[in-house]
Amino acid sequence: MHKTSPEVGGMGHAIKRKEDLRFIQGRGNYVDDISLPRMVYGQLVRSPYAHARIRNINLAKAKAVPGVLAIVTGEDLAKANLAWMPTLSGDKQMVLATGKVLFQSQEVAFVIAEDRYAAADAAELVEVEYDELPVLVDPKKSLDPGAPILRDDREQKNNHIFHWEVGDKSGTENLFKSAPVKAKVDAFFQRCHPAPLETCGCVADFNSATGRLTMYMTSQAPHAHRTLFALVGGIPENNIRVVSPDIGGGFGNKVPIYPGYVCAIVGSLTLGRPVKWIETRSENLMSTGFARDYHMTAEIAADKDGKMKALRVKTLADHGAFNAAAQPTKFPAGLFSICTGNYDLQNAFCEVDGVYTNKAPGGIAYRCSFRVTEAAYLIERAVDVLAQELKMDPVELRRKNFIANNKFPYKSPLGWTYDSGDYEANLTKALDIAGYAALRKEQEEKRKKGELMGIGISTFVEIVGAGPAHTFDIAGIKMFDSAEIRIHPTGKAICRMGTKSQGQGHETTYAQIVAQELGIPAADVTVEEGDTDTAPYGLGTYASRSTPTSGAATAVAARKIRDKAKKIAAFLLEASEADLEWEPGKFYVKGSPSKAKTIQEIAFAAYTNVPPGLEAGLEAVDYYDPPNLTFPFGTYIAVVDIDKGTGEVKVRRFIAVDDCGNIINPMIVEGQIHGGLTEGLAIAFMQQIDYDESGNVQGGTFMDYLLPTAVETPNWETDKTTTPSPHHPFGAKGIGESPNVGSPAAFVNAVVDALAHLGVKHIDMPITPWKVWNILKEKGVTG
Amino acid sequence: MANKQQVKITINGRPSEALIEPRTLLVHFIRESAGLTGTHVGCDTSNCGACTVILNGKTVKSCTMFAVQANGGEITTVEGLMKDGQLHPLQEGFKQEHGLQCGFCTPGMLMSSLALLEKKPNPTEEDIRWGISGNLCRCTGYQNIVKAVQYAAGKMNAAQGGTK
Numbered sequence: 001m002h003k004t005s006p007e008v009g010g011m012g013h014a015i016k017r018k019e020d021l022r023f024i025q026g027r028g029n030y031v032d033d034i035s036l037p038r039m040v041y042g043q044l045v046r047s048p049y050a051h052a053r054i055r056n057i058n059l060a061k062a063k064a065v066p067g068v069l070a071i072v073t074g075e076d077l078a079k080a081n082l083a084w085m086p087t088l089s090g091d092k093q094m095v096l097a098t099g100k101v102l103f104q105s106q107e108v109a110f111v112i113a114e115d116r117y118a119a120a121d122a123a124e125l126v127e128v129e130y131d132e133l134p135v136l137v138d139p140k141k142s143l144d145p146g147a148p149i150l151r152d153d154r155e156q157k158n159n160h161i162f163h164w165e166v167g168d169k170s171g172t173e174n175l176f177k178s179a180p181v182k183a184k185v186d187a188f189f190q191r192c193h194p195a196p197l198e199t200c201g202c203v204a205d206f207n208s209a210t211g212r213l214t215m216y217m218t219s220q221a222p223h224a225h226r227t228l229f230a231l232v233g234g235i236p237e238n239n240i241r242v243v244s245p246d247i248g249g250g251f252g253n254k255v256p257i258y259p260g261y262v263c264a265i266v267g268s269l270t271l272g273r274p275v276k277w278i279e280t281r282s283e284n285l286m287s288t289g290f291a292r293d294y295h296m297t298a299e300i301a302a303d304k305d306g307k308m309k310a311l312r313v314k315t316l317a318d319h320g321a322f323n324a325a326a327q328p329t330k331f332p333a334g335l336f337s338i339c340t341g342n343y344d345l346q347n348a349f350c351e352v353d354g355v356y357t358n359k360a361p362g363g364i365a366y367r368c369s370f371r372v373t374e375a376a377y378l379i380e381r382a383v384d385v386l387a388q389e390l391k392m393d394p395v396e397l398r399r400k401n402f403i404a405n406n407k408f409p410y411k412s413p414l415g416w417t418y419d420s421g422d423y424e425a426n427l428t429k430a431l432d433i434a435g436y437a438a439l440r441k442e443q444e445e446k447r448k449k450g451e452l453m454g455i456g457i458s459t460f461v462e463i464v465g466a467g468p469a470h471t472f473d474i475a476g477i478k479m480f481d482s483a484e485i486r487i488h489p490t491g492k493a494i495c496r497m498g499t500k501s502q503g504q505g506h507e508t509t510y511a512q513i514v515a516q517e518l519g520i521p522a523a524d525v526t527v528e529e530g531d532t533d534t535a536p537y538g539l540g541t542y543a544s545r546s547t548p549t550s551g552a553a554t555a556v557a558a559r560k561i562r563d564k565a566k567k568i569a570a571f572l573l574e575a576s577e578a579d580l581e582w583e584p585g586k587f588y589v590k591g592s593p594s595k596a597k598t599i600q601e602i603a604f605a606a607y608t609n610v611p612p613g614l615e616a617g618l619e620a621v622d623y624y625d626p627p628n629l630t631f632p633f634g635t636y637i638a639v640v641d642i643d644k645g646t647g648e649v650k651v652r653r654f655i656a657v658d659d660c661g662n663i664i665n666p667m668i669v670e671g672q673i674h675g676g677l678t679e680g681l682a683i684a685f686m687q688q689i690d691y692d693e694s695g696n697v698q699g700g701t702f703m704d705y706l707l708p709t710a711v712e713t714p715n716w717e718t719d720k721t722t723t724p725s726p727h728h729p730f731g732a733k734g735i736g737e738s739p740n741v742g743s744p745a746a747f748v749n750a751v752v753d754a755l756a757h758l759g760v761k762h763i764d765m766p767i768t769p770w771k772v773w774n775i776l777k778e779k780g781v782t783g
Numbered sequence: 784m785a786n787k788q789q790v791k792i793t794i795n796g797r798p799s800e801a802l803i804e805p806r807t808l809l810v811h812f813i814r815e816s817a818g819l820t821g822t823h824v825g826c827d828t829s830n831c832g833a834c835t836v837i838l839n840g841k842t843v844k845s846c847t848m849f850a851v852q853a854n855g856g857e858i859t860t861v862e863g864l865m866k867d868g869q870l871h872p873l874q875e876g877f878k879q880e881h882g883l884q885c886g887f888c889t890p891g892m893l894m895s896s897l898a899l900l901e902k903k904p905n906p907t908e909e910d911i912r913w914g915i916s917g918n919l920c921r922c923t924g925y926q927n928i929v930k931a932v933q934y935a936a937g938k939m940n941a942a943q944g945g946t947k
Contacts, residue, residue, distance in 0.1 A: 016878055023886030024874040026821015026861035030887065033820035116811075117804065197825045197833060197887040197921045248823070248887025249921045281826040503885025503922050671881045674924030702830035702919070710912040710925040 050695020198248025456750025465548025498538010519585025676739025
């Protein structure tokens with residue numbers, strides 16, 4: 001690969017972000033900043049009960065509030081056949097409740113008023129009479145014969161959603177029968193929430209004169225949402241424009257379509273005025289896009305010397321009241337079958353059962369390529385349990401079982417083909433930075449003094465960049481993605497993609513890809529995403545797919561432009577194409593570097609002096625269908641100290657050595673890792689959306705669902721190895737999710753390691769001081 | 784609703800006046816009456832700090848305060864940081880040190896950092912971490928925000944001839 005100058009700012013340059021200038025001046029344009037003439041406000045009325053029959057809804061008092069324009073109920077929507085909507089998992093979900101409610105905070109009515117205060121006042125005055133029904137919060141009881149049937153709308157009269165299995169069951173059983181060593185762990189990956197700092201919201205603007213709906217919304221997948229609005233709402237797709245403005249963080253929360261969006265559209269259609277709907281924080285945490293909630297059991301069969309033979313995984317997945325997981329159609333448990341990790345096993349078998357409970361719907365991929373986080377956590381936890389069983393160092397055990405470098409591309413027993421990896425070198429680098437041997441020695445000395453210190457390792461692998469279209473689709477739409485590049489006569493460019501940044505810095509990184517491929521300075525390349533009227537069709541940004549798909553499309557489109565530029569250069573230089581050489585920014589005649597045409601000169605000629613027989617203009621579009629997924633990996637090492645008196649865990653050091661292939665912008669990659677590790681820290685130690693036995697949400701505010709502040713967050717030590725993806729146009733793999741996928745296991749392994757000599761084998765997240773203090777008390781360590 | 788009240792607040796040196804319901808939140812006055820949308824609402828419960836502004840020299844979370852309480856006061860928001868077309872050293876620091884990603888927390892972060900540096904021109908890392916502890920960031924992990932504030936402190940001190 002050519003190395004561009006810092007002024008051009010191609011691949012590998014840590015150039016400063018183009019989007020920052022507006023954000024640091026308070027000039028971003030988030031959805032709540034949008035204000036349209038005659039705009040009105042919507043407020044949802046939500047259920048206080050987790051399971052109840054709706055006896056009556058009385059709107060009289062609410063309608064009397066000055067400024068109230070309309071109140072929509074489920075019965076109203078039913079008349080338009082809109083009371084239910086399809087989910088992205090082949091299930092359906094109530095937009096506004098009819099008959100009964102199935103989770104606390106479920107949407108029951110939508111009040112529209114002249115201002116947000118009046119809307120809130122009126123929502124308070126909507127009187128709903130409920131008859132409470134038995135509540136089901138424990139998924140383990142969902143399939144009990146006496147369990148209440150939650151979804152009486154279904155033909156199937158139980159709470160079972162799906163059974164999914166993959167792998168060789170009998171082959172795996174046989175290996176287990178003969179294995180001398182077995183390790184088992186029951187690990188619950190608790191219900192979490194992505195909680196981006198900006199909640200979800202929209203402004204729906206239906207223009208009755210033109211028949212056109214403009215939908216400004218917090219959408220990670222604007223094109224897919226446009227198509228779904230057309231299919232479900234019956235509005236011709238050319239009459240729908242979805243605009244996803246600046247997004248204040250997404251992390252998967254902004255992939256599904258929520259009832260609030262649909263209600264705002266209905267409101268705008270009804271009133272002929274723009275309707276704004278913005279969630280409060282509690283609404284966001286209680287009703288939209290939860291993640292995880294996997295009750296998992298992993299068993300490993302191994303030899304006495306620690307050679308792992310087989311893995312068996314059984315999981316119960318709590319999907320809440322509606323299966324609203326946002327994931328590829330063929331994968332009800334997402335890419336959970338990456339659970340064999342980076343270990344070379346003879347066989348494996350994995351099964352997942354999904355069930356309904358009286359909880360908010362979802363199962364979204366929170367900073368995660370569809371259940372990869374659960375899988376990575378499970379295998380990395382299970383390997384540590386095996387090491388404990390064998391009394392082996394967890395590093396040595398991992399080394400013994402890594403997929404060897406000469407085995408790539410590697411076919412896993414659960415069916416994936418890993419593109420590339422060098423796990424040994426990556427691990428070694430992390431151990432060197434940590435000073436692993438010295439840490440173990442320190443731990444030994446501290447133990448003698450009765451102090452609690454732990455070292456946790458996680459050597460994870462990810463599977464990202466969905467996907468090859470032959471395997472992956474969302475609601476039937478194939479998971480390719482796109483880029484369109486137009487070079488202006490003066491050599492500047494505009495690009496548009498089917499993805500949508502939510503803070504990842506696409507305006508900078510995509511420009512750098514163009515800079516790399518065409519030699520046009522990144523500063524001269526404008527990147528625009530999120531407007532379905534202008535951007536080429538794509539499936540959006542989640543699952544670390546932007547670089548593997550739209551990033552690849554950008555490179556391929558740029559290469560198409562370069563091919564045409566070559567023809568123009570040959571014409572201008574009166575040379576044959578075969579005699580031309582490329583270096584970033586210009587074509588020159590072989591052997592005479594002074595006979596050259598810059599890309600800017602070529603661009604000008606494309607509009608002013610077009611070669612005979614060639615079309616004018618210089619632009620290209622590419623829809624990229626990746627031949628395979630990419631498999632980023634890394635080694636994370638957490639060093640923790642535990643306060644015996646309080647049970648508080650202090651993360652003293654955290655070393656993260658990532659391998660995401662070739663890097664576009666190292667500054668942005670490092671920033672993604674810092675942020676993802678901080679989210680992993682929160683999951684490991686602070687966060688859970690829990691429910692009491694009546695189905696009341698226990699994590700519905702930032703006082704109950706904790707986000708780490710700068711005080712709790714340690715400094716992260718980052719480094720990298722580079723193993724390019726062999727099938728990606730510039731060898732990149734994707735990074736956004738690795739730190740969130742790989743880190744929970746490192747934190748938990750560190751805490752368990754600190755307590756292992758006391759006989760502790762596993763602790764479920766979140767590892768709160770209270771939980772640790774109770775263990776210390778039980779073990780007689782603290783009074 | 785209760786009788787509306789005339790409120791006048793000076794924001795970034797310019798008076799802003801409106802007839803509002805007494806219950807109007809300060810953040811809504813800033814965003815909707817004054818039209819300055821840089822100040823954000825992230826949680827409505829004063830946990831996240833995205834709505835932080837400086838009122839009469841002190842940081843306040845404008846989502847949990849009524850506009851009438853700020854009547855007659857002087858407010859600085861993110862839009863007031865730039866002077867004579869020049870970025871404030873804090874704004875520059877956030878860009879240079881990659882102290883932001885989605886940008887939603889950034890205005891509040893900048894205001895808390897500004898208040899910190901006015902009190903402590905030479906903050907330690909711990910001072911900075913405590914100084915921004917009322918502001919949540921979901922993207923950066925704070926490490927680069929700390930660097931951004933250090934960058935600004937260095938630059939502001941150098942501009943004042945290294946005086947404390």
